[in-house]
Amino acid sequence: MSELSLISLCKKFERSTPNEKVALDHISLEVNQGDFITILGSNGAGKSTLFNAILGKFPLDSGKIILDGENITKQKDYKRALNIGCLYQSPLKGTAPNMTIEENLALAYTRKAKRSFFAVNKKDSERFREMLSTLGLGLEDRMKTNMGLLSGGQRQAAALLMATIAEPKLLLLDEHTAALDPATADKVLALTKQIVEEQHLTCLMITHNMQSALDLGNRTIMMDRGRIILDVSGKERENLTVADLLEKFKVASGKGFDNDRMMLV
Numbered sequence: 001m002s003e004l005s006l007i008s009l010c011k012k013f014e015r016s017t018p019n020e021k022v023a024l025d026h027i028s029l030e031v032n033q034g035d036f037i038t039i040l041g042s043n044g045a046g047k048s049t050l051f052n053a054i055l056g057k058f059p060l061d062s063g064k065i066i067l068d069g070e071n072i073t074k075q076k077d078y079k080r081a082l083n084i085g086c087l088y089q090s091p092l093k094g095t096a097p098n099m100t101i102e103e104n105l106a107l108a109y110t111r112k113a114k115r116s117f118f119a120v121n122k123k124d125s126e127r128f129r130e131m132l133s134t135l136g137l138g139l140e141d142r143m144k145t146n147m148g149l150l151s152g153g154q155r156q157a158a159a160l161l162m163a164t165i166a167e168p169k170l171l172l173l174d175e176h177t178a179a180l181d182p183a184t185a186d187k188v189l190a191l192t193k194q195i196v197e198e199q200h201l202t203c204l205m206i207t208h209n210m211q212s213a214l215d216l217g218n219r220t221i222m223m224d225r226g227r228i229i230l231d232v233s234g235k236e237r238e239n240l241t242v243a244d245l246l247e248k249f250k251v252a253s254g255k256g257f258d259n260d261r262m263m264l265v
């Protein structure tokens with residue numbers, strides 16, 4: 001059985017107005033437990049909208065979402081958040097900048113423990129310190145530092161830990177390294193790979209970097225105009241280069257690549 005089933009999801013924004021926009025056009029996807037799927041697509045293709053649909057940020061026009069056997073299509077977003085971890089481009093989104101790293105981790109951990117926010121006890125503190133030390137960023141010595149004072153890369157690394165500490169059924173990463181310099185982005189991506197593999201997480205990751213899309217995970221999909229136009233995995237994906245991917249995108253979408261912006265258009 002799939003961990004996540006998306007069944008013919010449809011969403012139009014500003015329906016029946018001159019600005020009507022088809023954001024999701026019959027999106028269907030079966031995601032197995034432990035799948036790490038990278039998602040590519042041009043600006044406005046519907047990638048973030050797909051995540052927002054899974055997170056319950058708006059009602060769908062039609063379609064069905066099943067997570068771990070449960071139909072969550074009509075479930076409130078705050079309930080889904082108990083099972084779905086997410087991380088965005090902005091390192092501040094989803095973290096409390098005026099709280100310490102330790103407090104942020106405790107808050108995220110509380111979700112799993114299903115109890116109200118608690119004072120961090122010694123045992124938890126030790127556990128957080130240990131987890132932070134695996135990041136290799138020296139954060140374990142800065143547990144009492146406010147999140148807002150960390151560098152972008154350190155914050156994304158800590159936020160990644162927050163998003164996964166409660167062992168979510170699903171992890172959604174929306175361009176979570178896009179705002180970082182290339183060296184830091186590489187570090188956070190390596191960390192992402194490590195955490196996803198160690199915890200056998202089911203993960204969807206949106207990126208504009210085609211090489212990372214092929215390097216990470218076990219399956220890559222491409223979106224265009226609210227549809228999935230390409231879905232590669234296994235042997236076919238193993239031998240795929242960025243040039244092959246571009247060619248496939250061109251054929252499937254009738255569009256091309258903007259060399260200046262290094263992006264699909």
Ligand SMILES: Nc1ncnc2c1ncn2[C@@H]1O[C@H](COP(=O)(O)OP(=O)(O)OP(=O)(O)O)[C@@H](O)[C@H]1O
Binds near residue numbers: 014046048050
């Ligand atoms: N809340 C909203 N209200 C109206 N239109 C929206 C809303 N959210 C998204 N859209 C529109 O839906 C389309 C898909 O947007 P979406 O943000 O999902 O694209 P994306 O693939 O994530 O693009 P990008 O790579 O730029 O992040 C766009 O045309 C966008 O303008």
Ligand SMILES: [Mg+2]
Binds near residue numbers: 047048049
């Ligand atoms: Mg987006």
